[in-house]
Amino acid sequence: MITANELKKYHNLINGDQTPASTGDMLDNIDPSTGKVWAKIPRSTIEDVETVVASARKAFPSWAELPSIERAEYMRRIGDLLAEHGEELSALETRGNGWVIRETSYGLIPALKQIWYDAAGAASEGSEGETIQMGKSSFGCTLREPLGVVLGITPWNAPLFTFTIKAAYALVAGNTVIIKPSEHAAASSLRYGELLAEILPPGVLSVISGLGSEIGDALVSHPEINKVSLTGSGTTAKAIAQTIAGNPKPLIFELGGKSPNIVFADADLDKAADGITGSIFTGNAGQLCVGGSRILIQRSIFAEMITRIKGKMLNPEITRLGDPMNPESTMGPIANLAQYEKVCSYIDLGVEEGAEIVFGGRHGGEVFFSDQPQLSEGYWVEPTLLKVNSNSLRICQEEIFGPVATVMPFDTVEEAVAIANDTSFGLGAGVWTNDLSRAHQMIRRIAAGNIWVNTYGRVGPGLPFGGFKESGYGTDSILEYTHKKACVIELG
Secondary structure (H helix, E strand, O other), rough: OOOHOOEEEOOOOOOEEEOOOOOOOOEEEEEOOOEOOOOOOOEOHHHHHHHHHHHHHHHHHHHHHOOHHHHHHHHHHHHHHHHHHHHHHHHHHHHHHOHHHHHHHHHHHHHHHHHHHHHOOHHHHHHOOEEEEOOOOOEEEEEEOOOOOOEEEEEEOHHHHEEEEEEEEHOOOEEEEEEEEOOOOHHHHHHHHHHHHOOOOOOOOOEEOHHHHHHHHHOOOOOOOOOOEOOOOOHHHHHHHOOOOOOOEEEEEEOOOOOOOEOOOOOOHHHHHHHHHHHHHOOOOOOOOOOEEEEEHHHHHHHHHHHHHHHHHOOOOOOOOOOOOOOOOOOOOOOOOHHHHHHHHHHHHHHHOOEEEEEEEOOOOOOOOOHHHHHHHHHHOOOOOEOOOOOOOHHHHHOOOEEEEEEEEEEHHHHHHHHHHHOOOOEEEEEEEOOOOHHHHHHHOOOOEEEEEEEOOOOOOOOOOEEEOOOEOOOOHHHHHHEEEEEEOOOO
């Protein structure tokens, strides 16, 4: 048994130094595969907030004055650093939120490196301007300048990815950055910050952990914070908007989703089945904002597609719940107890609402790991598919954020579009068809920020990632982290 003295302790990054909370208090981080404490993180205070913001503000002028090409070189060096520490960071991410090691090692870390390199390549974009002839002896010009201190608030389902996408573009634009990770899975972010401090000047990047209820308002409302970028829940976004109402500042909100995955009869059905299962029954147990949680299948192929999806998910070579640190495991646990209880409650609710369980529905470590006592108290839910006859059910309208999807038939394009748009969210959608005209029609008609045709979830440099409606607004891109200033010069 690990004792309190043997637990790994992590610290805030403030002014380039590893810094405990001012009170010395710490919070437990739980390994969701076991339900046991595995690490300690700082329980920061309002005093710590003042210290970290002052440090970031002090570092801003000299960082902003650097030529963009020099800031780009810092980004490249960080990308190179990840090659040396990728194994450590992927293990911390897996331990902290249960995302299986086979994905954090072979998918996540390369993606993080690429983001830093992409940010380096975009550096000049953040300092470009335009010149406009105003008259014979006058002209106008525009220039871009960094905002100041940017606060990035990251979620527990993908701490390192969201840390990177917020910090890289804000930093290369000339801002200093403070990252506030979720208290449920902060260890990987705190270690990440420690590593990045080996490269960046003191105060340019800071990481502070703690309870959102204790330091969140102080951070977002601080007058020296110039922009807030949140990846998280709609509830948190609304609270932030209310908190800063008296001191408005620009916001980026990347929030939840209830994304449709639509299969037409002319699609490549094997490819569609792979895309459907891979969009929601994931290595991090469906805990992704853009998960394809509403599956819509044209009625003429409905039974056939259900058979294909069920065959894939009941194949033990494809679906293997297990220790997320084991490279053979394909799905890990739910990331924390509160979310586990929420997901379980939605499965029960679905049955109460009249949904038919196609497969899955079971939960609890004791169900799956009676022969592995170390996993029996973890937060385990198996992939679950619920057949429904109406999109009005709560399980179709509310974000579950777990390995749970609904499936229902449709007949026409018009019906598919109506069901797809019958949601308060608008983050993503998948369309599976070999009809190019229909594909373009669906792209135009679905109200979502990201549409994928014959693929799902792919992102890349040059493409924004953001949502419509209650899925948020704004994107983590270099121009979002700059002001555009105009000036006019009279020469005569």
